[in-house]
Amino acid sequence: MTTLADPVPGGRPGDLERAGALAGELPGRGVHGVVLAYVDTAGVGRVKTVPTARLASAAAWGVGMSPVFDTFLAGDGIVTTDVLGSPDGDLRLYPDLDRLVVLAGQPGWAWAPVDRITQDGARHPGCSRTFLRRIVAGAARDHGLAFRAGIEIEWSVGLDSAPAGEFLPATTGPAYGATRQVELSAYTAELLAACAAQGVEVDQIHPEYAPGQFEISVGALDPVAAADRSVLVRQTIRAVAHRHGLRVSFSPAVEAEGVGNGGHVHLSAWRDGVNLHSGGGRRHGMTADAEAFAAGILDRLPALTAVTAPSPASYLRLRPSQWAGVFTAWGLETREAAVRLVRGTAGRHAQQANLEVKPVDLAANPYLLLGCLIAAGLDGLTRSAVLPRETTGDPARLDAAAAAERGVRRLPLSLAEAVAEFRRDEVLRDALGPVLADAVTAVRQGEIDAADGLDDERVAAAYRWVY
Structure with a gap:
């Protein structure tokens, strides 16, 4: 199952409760951190991570990230467009809890893909996962x-x-x-x-x-x-x-x-x-x-x-x-x-x-x-x-x-x-x-x-x- 709703400040319905339950459960399974995963325009997998204790906060309010990553190159150089590639602005990464899994190959970690929205709660037009969900x-x-x-x-x-x-x-x-x-x-x-x-x-x-x-x-x-x-x-x-x-x-x-x-x-x-x-x-x-x-x-x-x-x-x-x-x-x-x-x-x-x-x-x-x-x-x-x-x-x-x-x-x-x-x-x-x-x-x-x-x-x- 995949979460089809866009994230919203405060969390999607039920996310806060689910994240709180996971934050209580995961340490008992030896999991201490969650990888928040996304893929940039160049096709490179990028991540931020949070301790399991911060998962509920991430589900409710997201985790900060610069929009500049949308114009990163594979070799970590940065290019610009009319609206992307500057040091300005901020985005929020929201984990899709329906896709969260404990990583068997990385003991101590769980993993979840993210959607990205603006600080004002609007869809980020550069988010490729949001784009695919919209097309579907x-x-x-x-x-x-x-x-x-x-x-x-x-x-x-x-x-x-x-x-x-x-x-x-x-x-x-x-x-x-x-x-x-x-x-x-x-x-x-x-x-x-x-x-x-x-x-x-x-x-x-x-x-x-x-x-x-x-x-x-x-x-x-x-x-x-x-x-x-x-x-x-x-x-x-x-x-x-x-x-x-x-x-x-x-x-x-x-x-x-x-x-x-x-x-x-x-x-x-x-x-x-x-x-x-x-x-x-x-x-x-x-x-x-x-x-x-x-x-x-x-x-x-x-x-x-x-x-x-x-x-x-x-x-x-x-x-x-x-x-x-x-x-x-x-x-x-x-x-x-x-x-x-x-x-x-x-x-x-x-x-x-x-x-x-x-x-x-x-x-x-x-x-x-x-x-x-x-x-x-x-x-x-x-x-x-x-x-x-x-x-x-x-x-x-x-x-x-x-x-x-x-x-x-x-x-x-x-x-x-x-x-x-x-x-x-x-x-x-x-x-x-x-x-x-x-x-x-x-x-x-x-x-x-x-x-x-x-x-x-x-x-x-x-x-x-x-x-």
Whole structure:
């Protein structure tokens, strides 16, 4: 369950009583502090923490934080917009008590995501979690839609004893190999136990393709809860690794060459408890609304990459023929397509059918990511957008005529190209609102400037341990 109401000074109904009860209960479970977690525009997880005794105060009156963090860069530089990035002003962080969990990987701590409001009690227009909640509420109100979402998490496991700044894989086994699972079995077993203790349903965990790389897939939830879960799981992966003398990176490109870390999104639209991606009369069982929703995402992918792939390092990963989905193509179970229809197992199509969006990495703020994907899909639904002919195989192998017939074109080759597309996209900018849209543009431009003149190796090194 996710709290859907905006925070208010004095606390949401029932929050003060719940927080008081938790403050009395948690010390008995060995918990002495609560991590208040949010994600900035650059996609970096930031926190404040409070003692458990102060949880009721935080639920009633929030915890102070400067709005300047909305324009922090990944390397902690600060850029400005017309309304953000100055030393002026203050915000209040309010924990969502429905999402509070005791951290199994960090003894002594609990964790909760936060919403941010102004000192006057108004929504903070730069709060990405509030933005996603608003998009979800609007879809329910205007279209009768609900969503289920999940974000795959790929990460690279290195030795904490490596020289400063360097990445030395903690495993020697081959891709997807049993050797990797054996070599890091104690770490991954503790990770599974921590997820279970925190109420995170894990579908699978396995070695991946790149050196030292693993992937975990978790159960789908409503979009706000799914974004929360993505942040929580990454915190848990990192904390458990630290206890085993390991260091992890979720960077899109830990090394300049090879396959990077993705954060593929699985998203399905539902109406009256029915999955729109199954049981319909359109291609592969989709309903007309599901096709239009998918077409909306596909149409806006060039601009969406400024949100889904927001780091200069992202474009070291977004290369053809590496299953990163770098062309505006869709298909059924086609892992090179940017938008992939996953039908699910025979007999469970109605429960499992979903869209997978592939040109996504974990530098993306998950709240901005899901909110913008849904906004793009809803625009497609509103205008009855039409999916082009589907693609099979690798879109990189299509000749020019076949690519044009399917509407297949290369996604932006750089963050600068993605930002240019984003600046022109009124649908995404309107969905975000002027303050948040300008923050996205300013932060992306700041990252472009920070990486100016760096070769691929130095770009990878600059972002290696940020995410």
